[in-house]
Amino acid sequence: DIQMTQSPSTLSASVGDRVIITCRASQSVNSWLAWYQQKPGKAPKLLIYKATGVESGVPSRFSGSGSGTEFTLTISSLQPDDFATYYCQQYNSYSEGFSFGPGTKVDIK
Amino acid sequence: QLQMQESGPGLVQPSETLSLTCTVSGDSITRSSYYWGWIRQPPGKELEWIGSIFYSGATYYNPSLKSRVTISADTSKNQFFLRLSSVTAADTAVYYCARRQVGHGVDVWGQGTTVSVSS
Numbered sequence: 001d002i003q004m005t006q007s008p009s010t011l012s013a014s015v016g017d018r019v020i021i022t023c024r025a026s027q028s029v030n031s032w033l034a035w036y037q038q039k040p041g042k043a044p045k046l047l048i049y050k051a052t053g054v055e056s057g058v059p060s061r062f063s064g065s066g067s068g069t070e071f072t073l074t075i076s077s078l079q080p081d082d083f084a085t086y087y088c089q090q091y092n093s094y095s096e097g098f099s100f101g102p103g104t105k106v107d108i109k
Numbered sequence: 110q111l112q113m114q115e116s117g118p119g120l121v122q123p124s125e126t127l128s129l130t131c132t133v134s135g136d137s138i139t140r141s142s143y144y145w146g147w148i149r150q151p152p153g154k155e156l157e158w159i160g161s162i163f164y165s166g167a168t169y170y171n172p173s174l175k176s177r178v179t180i181s182a183d184t185s186k187n188q189f190f191l192r193l194s195s196v197t198a199a200d201t202a203v204y205y206c207a208r209r210q211v212g213h214g215v216d217v218w219g220q221g222t223t224v225s226v227s228s
Contacts, residue, residue: 001172034214036156043205043218044156050212087156089214094169098158 004101012109019075021104023088032092035073111135113219127193131206144209147191149202
């Protein structure tokens with residue numbers, strides 16, 4: 001199985017801050033990585049696909065980068081609606097499973 | 110607009126089989142290049158991919174759950190199903206059905222259904 005890790009696990013930030021979340025894979029997943037935002041009691045929402053593709057309707061302050069084993073999600077200027085938990089997911093190979101990272105909670109500083 | 114709705118028992122006895130249905134409206138589960146799958150989230154924990162069924166009918170399962178999972182579909186009703194056998198308390202979770210396009214992330218999710226495993 002491919003193991004995914006995220007850092008930090010919790011991040012305290014203020015409105016307007018630039019936020020960077022890192023996701024690492026235990027082996028290369030090429031660019032087959034997605035990022036999701038989840039709020040309490042809600043289903044996750046797709047933000048980024050194929051490492052850098054921004055899903056339709058997602059604000060331009062969200063961006064993704066990376067390939068291979070290291071990836072980042074950047075929020076250029078944190079907005080009140082962005083306080084949530086963020087997950088990465090690799091989808092490189094069905095035989096390896098499509099594992100998620102443990103999540104990064106972004107809360108108010 | 111595509112909508113996905115999970116249904117099934119909210120309580121399952123230990124060692125029994127968990128069975129859930131996902132009803133899809135606004136799209137066909139036979140549409141080319143789409144996967145239809147199940148993802149779960151235990152209380153306070155991370156998301157876990159369970160498995161998927163491709164539009165062609167091919168199935169793919171999480172290696173750690175493969176021995177207990179079956180995903181199938183009824184194309185006439187535009188539904189797909191999850192069966193998870195020999196459940197334990199560790200299978201207590203919110204179960205989501207979801208859609209993914211080839212090369213894309215999971216772009217449509219059901220609202221989720223809570224399943225508890227308890228006697």
